[in-house]
Amino acid sequence: MPVYSRRIQKTGGSTLIVSLPQEWVKNVGLKPHDELYLMEEPGGGLILWPAALDQREVVEETTVRIPADAGPEDVLRLYLSAYIAGFNVIRLEFGETGYRHTKELKEMMRRWLVGVEIVSETLHGIVTQCLPTHDSLPPVKVIERMADLAASMQRDALFAIENNDEGLAQDIVQRDYDVDRFYHFAVRQLNIGISSPRRLATLGLKNPQECLSLIIAAKTIERAADHAASIANFLISERQNTTPPPELIKAGYEASSLFIEAKTALLEKSVSKARQAMRRIEAFELMLMDFTRRKGAKWETDTAVHALSQDIRRIAEYGSDLCEVALNLSALESVLK
Known part of the structure; x- marks a missing residue:
């Protein structure tokens, strides 16, 4: 440059x-x-x-050459790297013999990605057009939707366990794909914003450092949603064999409430709310550790219940991570004033 x-x-x-x-x-x-x-x-x-x-529409194209022996998951990872980098036209080249997993690949792209349209398809490749950044769906709004989805997944997963509602548990697992789609879209937007100050302004952001903090926040929320899906999977795979202690379900609801507090602190960039939530999360983690000790070795050896407790603990910890991002964004905002 x-x-x-x-x-x-x-x-x-x-x-x-x-x-x-x-x-x-x-x-x-x-x-x-x-x-x-x-x-x-x-x-x-x-x-x-x-x-x-x-x-003027800026066309940024890239071509991804797909090895003949690559599975659809491998191809999706290659495609994701180009999608997240911000290219708006992505070509997949399959070679002379074509690609036998095209149907599965297109289904995975629809499930995992926002704003991808297949504009051309032949035996030898696929051309996709990606939705450009737009001020009606800026990264902060996407992250807010991700957090709301993750929080509802947490609460609904616990409700499903309490009421033995396997259908609801299955629905929560599917919702995790929605969080993933928003995550990839948010990171795509933020990478585009980092690459161009002009585009950064259209996303409602002032500094590339904001993009880095928001990428961390998006990843944190995506991981919290994964743990909510894991809680739902407890019912799907273990309900007939294991009943979790009621105290653990109650702790799960508290972890979800703390996560929501952390989300609020993040969106408001509130130092006071972030510090308050971090203190409450620290106290919660100590309580959960004490609860585990009181249940004794037998409960620790129940791998399903132990995994459930770890999911709950991690959701609270991810709330603390969101609070740290809130503090970082608040500090950055004060510097820019």
């Missing part, structure tokens, strides 16, 4: 002017009387770009 140096000139009584680099002018197609946007950057810098760029 070239860096240009210019000296400020004075014209008229007090007007300061700077000439534009001819190479850049030619590359972007500027003409006399074209409009430019200028955006102040944290730290005193100034970013400018042609207004026409906001109306």
Whole structure:
């Protein structure tokens, strides 16, 4: 990325002017009387770009060549890397012999990704178009939806265990795919924001450092949802053999409440709410450890119940992680003021 140096000139009584680099002018197609946007950057810098760029769709393409022996999960991982990197046209090349798992791959893409449309498909490959970033669904809003989904999964999973509702448990496992889809979309948006200050502004963010903190928050919520799905799987796989102690179910509801407190602190970037939630989570973890000790060795050897208790503990811990992100975002916001 070239860096240009210019000296400020004075014209008229007090007007300061700077000439534009001819190479850049030619590359972007500027003409006399074209409009430019200028955006102040944290730290005193100034970013400018042609207004026409906001109306022009930038096509960023990549091609992923798929080995013939790759399974659909492997292909999805390769596709995800391009999707998250921010490419809006992704081509999958299968080679001369084609790819025998195309149907499974397309189903997995629909399940795991937001805004992917297959625009072309042949024996030798697939071309997909990815939804661009849009201010109606910015990363913070996506993360809020993820957190709400994860919290509802936690509560509903515990309710399903209490009421032996295997159908609800199955539904919770499916909801985990929705959280994953939002996670991949949020990280895609944030990576795009990091790559371009102009795009960063359209996402409602001010600094690339915000993107890094929000990526951590999104991953934390995605992991908390995984543990909610694991709680639901307790009913699906173990209900006929093991009944969890009522105290453990109660602890699960408390962990979910703490997670919601942490989500609120994150969205509000509230230092006081984050610190309060972190203190309560620390006390909860000590209580859960004491409860485990009182139940004795026999309960510890019940692997299903022990795994359930670990899921509950981890949900609370992920709440603490969200509080740390809230503190980081609050500190960053105070620096930028």
